[in-house]
Amino acid sequence: MASRRSWRIPALILSLVATVFLAASVPASAEGRGPSDDSRASVSLDAASSAIPTVAQPLVTDSANARSVLQGSGRKAVATAVATSGCGGCSGTATTLQTVSVQPGGAAIADNVATAWSSCASCSSSAISVQIVTGPSVSTVQVNNRSLALNAGCSACTTTAVALQFVVVGGTQRELTATTKSIIQQIEHDLGVKLTSPAAQKAAASMGPSARREAAQHDADDAAARAKSAISSDLRPAQVGVRVEVQAG
Secondary structure, three states, X not given: OOOOOOOOOOHHHHHHHHHHHHHHHOOOOOOOOXXXXXXXXXXXXEEEEEEOOOOOOOEEEEEEEEEEEEOOOOOEEEEEXXXXXXXXXXXXXXXXXXEEEEOOOOXXXXXXXXXXXXXXXXXXXXXXXXXXXXXXXXXXXXEEEEEEEEEOOOEOOEEEEEEEEEEEEOOOOOOOOHXXXXXXXXXXXXXXXXXXXXXXXXXXXOOOHHHHHHHHHHHHHHHHHHHHHHHHHHHOOOEEEEEEEEEEO
């Protein structure tokens, strides 16, 4: 009679296998600190705010504040702010602030998007997204910055989307101080107030789309200049590139 051979797996090997399996199945840190992180978390790092008012909740504000660290070629960080109003008298304001530190090791990608949409009467939608990207050189980061504002079937409504992106090259340090981040958040808040206050909405409603965009552009340019000054004073970089995209409906 043929005998059955018994196989015994040492407990140490079983422990190692279990450890590897668990490590592969647990998501990585949201900050994407390096190549040891799970690729699902580090390849695409998002910061997003979304404001969608309703009849039951006609006034909605949402904000997001995130820090991302990108290391290695092809890593991507995305900042988005989306505001949508679809009810009469409603107001939605979304603001996002993302700081992205690009480490040496290949080109990374940073996208910044603000989108606002309104389809209602006497309502408003405002989206503001601010992304600050720091890196050792321009060649280490590919940036995209865009905004979209759309009115559909609107009556006396205002819609504004502002995307501000700062690309900081070189400098005495890689991270903004907490004080500077607080200053930039206040600048972003002030811009939101300028775009969404009752007085601003009343004035904007009496303007045509071109005039509304011009007014929003002026406020956005002022906010960008103030933020650039704060960044430059803090990091003392070799260069600060500023991109301002404004759309108004």
